[in-house]
Amino acid sequence: MLYPGKAKKAYQKPVNYARRGMDLENLINEANRYYLDNDMAVIYKKPTPVEIKKVTYKGKTEYIEGVLREKSTLDYTGVYKGYYLDFDAKSSKSKTSFPLANIHKHQFLHIERVLRHNGISFLILQMNDRFFILEGNVLMNFVNNNERKSIPFEFIESNCLEIKPKFSPTLDYLNVLDKLISKKEEIL
Amino acid sequence: MLYPGKAKKAYQKPVNYARRGMDLENLINEANRYYLDNDMAVIYKKPTPVEIKKVTYKGKTEYIEGVLREKSTLDYTGVYKGYYLDFDAKSSKSKTSFPLANIHKHQFLHIERVLRHNGISFLILQMNDRFFILEGNVLMNFVNNNERKSIPFEFIESNCLEIKPKFSPTLDYLNVLDKLISKKEEIL
Numbered sequence: 001m002l003y004p005g006k007a008k009k010a011y012q013k014p015v016n017y018a019r020r021g022m023d024l025e026n027l028i029n030e031a032n033r034y035y036l037d038n039d040m041a042v043i044y045k046k047p048t049p050v051e052i053k054k055v056t057y058k059g060k061t062e063y064i065e066g067v068l069r070e071k072s073t074l075d076y077t078g079v080y081k082g083y084y085l086d087f088d089a090k091s092s093k094s095k096t097s098f099p100l101a102n103i104h105k106h107q108f109l110h111i112e113r114v115l116r117h118n119g120i121s122f123l124i125l126q127m128n129d130r131f132f133i134l135e136g137n138v139l140m141n142f143v144n145n146n147e148r149k150s151i152p153f154e155f156i157e158s159n160c161l162e163i164k165p166k167f168s169p170t171l172d173y174l175n176v177l178d179k180l181i182s183k184k185e186e187i188l
Numbered sequence: 189m190l191y192p193g194k195a196k197k198a199y200q201k202p203v204n205y206a207r208r209g210m211d212l213e214n215l216i217n218e219a220n221r222y223y224l225d226n227d228m229a230v231i232y233k234k235p236t237p238v239e240i241k242k243v244t245y246k247g248k249t250e251y252i253e254g255v256l257r258e259k260s261t262l263d264y265t266g267v268y269k270g271y272y273l274d275f276d277a278k279s280s281k282s283k284t285s286f287p288l289a290n291i292h293k294h295q296f297l298h299i300e301r302v303l304r305h306n307g308i309s310f311l312i313l314q315m316n317d318r319f320f321i322l323e324g325n326v327l328m329n330f331v332n333n334n335e336r337k338s339i340p341f342e343f344i345e346s347n348c349l350e351i352k353p354k355f356s357p358t359l360d361y362l363n364v365l366d367k368l369i370s371k372k373e374e375i376l
Contacts, residue, residue, distance in 0.1 A: 039301070039304065041305060042302055044261065046234060046235065047234065047235040047237040048235065048238065048240065050235065050236065050238045050252050050254070052236065055256070061255055061256075062256035064253065064256055065251070065253055066238070066252045067249055067250065067252065068243070068249075068250035068251075073232065079272035079274070079305045079306070079307035080305060081305065082272065082306030082307065083272065084266075084267035084272035086267070110230070113224075113230045116227065117229060117230055118267070118269065119270065119272075
């Protein structure tokens with residue numbers, strides 16, 4: 001083997017100090033905090049649905065016992081420039097294709113409903129250390145016209161909008177969403 | 189006293205069998221169910237925020253122990269005709285005025301934010317066995333230009349839109365909201 005030392009170095013994954021420990025959910029929360037603080041949008045994560053079975057009071061704190069319910073909608077919702085946003089964050093471990101099993105049946109139904117009522121629905125996909133906005137319409141078209149159980153990465157690369165990292169916020173997805181919105185406004 | 193018998197009868201509160209046991213929250217849930225089933229809108233109650241401290245699995249059920257967190261937003265959100273809706277339900281026991289203490293500081297902030305980003309925010313008020321839509325703008329104008337700690341019923345009667353009962357759904361608030369929306373569309 002030629003230059004084994006160099007080859008080894010080339011295969012070493014670079015350490016991204018800034019993003020270390022920041023998973024997709026944290027990146028979205030950071031962005032939403034930034035949008036709220038800078039009065040750009042109001043977007044928040046929906047609380048996990050808990051069916052409360054018992055409440056115990058200790059001072060001012062209310063302790064809950066309950067059962068976790070399945071989410072039938074997406075994780076994030078909010079308002080931006082008058083538009084209703086409804087989206088979810090999904091990370092794919094596979095480097096070649098995004099498994100559709102990551103999206104529940106109820107979530108597909110919800111995305112279709114939101115689109116029918118002129119809301120903006122999408123997924124933020126993390127794949128191969130890159131981030132993409134997969135539009136609800138593009139997703140539903142793929143699902144309805146395909147037998148495949150996963151979306152090939154090449155399809156994502158050519159049909160999604162990429163979110164490139166920035167300093168503040170790191171994952172400035174609204175900046176990318178603006179392209180979708182201007183397309184939407186052209187149609188109307 | 190003349191005709192004491194008749195007077196007594198007049199003071200008797202009529203029993204509304206249809207609405208018996210249906211509080212404001214149930215009426216809104218019934219309407220939201222109707223709107224979803226008839227594909228008119230997607231509106232849901234936000235889950236109660238629970239900070240999850242411990243999860244125990246018993247079969248497929250996930251048992252939760254946690255602490256109840258204060259709501260900083262309003263109870264209901266959704267999309268209707270492309271508009272972002274964000275609202276809350278409030279019942280007033282007082283017959284003469286609606287106490288502003290019913291609305292938390294965080295909720296006022298949230299209403300202002302939603303309005304700034306062109307969402308539609310309002311309260312559904314139950315008072316004197318009647319139901320009203322109190323627009324976010326009308327509410328904020330009252331709060332910012334008044335020293336009063338409650339909104340007089342006369343103000344509500346003349347500045348809110350009344351939701352009259354219907355058969356299905358009983359509290360058809362979207363029908364009334366349409367008036368607000370057409371006003372909004374005239375301005376744009």
